[in-house]
Amino acid sequence: MNPQFELFDIDNPCIGVCQSNKKGYCFGCLRSRPERQFWHEMTTEQRREVLRLIVGRKQRIEQMKQRKSQQLGFDFEEDVEIGELF
Numbered sequence: 001m002n003p004q005f006e007l008f009d010i011d012n013p014c015i016g017v018c019q020s021n022k023k024g025y026c027f028g029c030l031r032s033r034p035e036r037q038f039w040h041e042m043t044t045e046q047r048r049e050v051l052r053l054i055v056g057r058k059q060r061i062e063q064m065k066q067r068k069s070q071q072l073g074f075d076f077e078e079d080v081e082i083g084e085l086f
Helices: 033-037 044-072
Strands: none
Touching: none
C-alpha cells in the first residue's frame, strides 16, 4: 500500500496564550509540555493524535463546567437580577 501524500501541513494549535496549569497543560491550546516542545519534530500522525487528545480535553473541561454550574444551582447563560440572588 502506498503511503498517503499530505497536501497540507497540520497547523500548530497555539493561540498565543502560553500559560500552563499545575499539570503542565497550556490554558490556550490544551497541549502538554512535551506536546508543545516537540510539535515541530512530530510526524503528521503524531500531530493528528495530539489534536484528537485536545478535543477530548476540551470536552472534559466543558463537562466539568456544566457539573460545577449545576452544583452551584446557577444558570450562567440566563440573565438574573442581582436582587433575585440575595
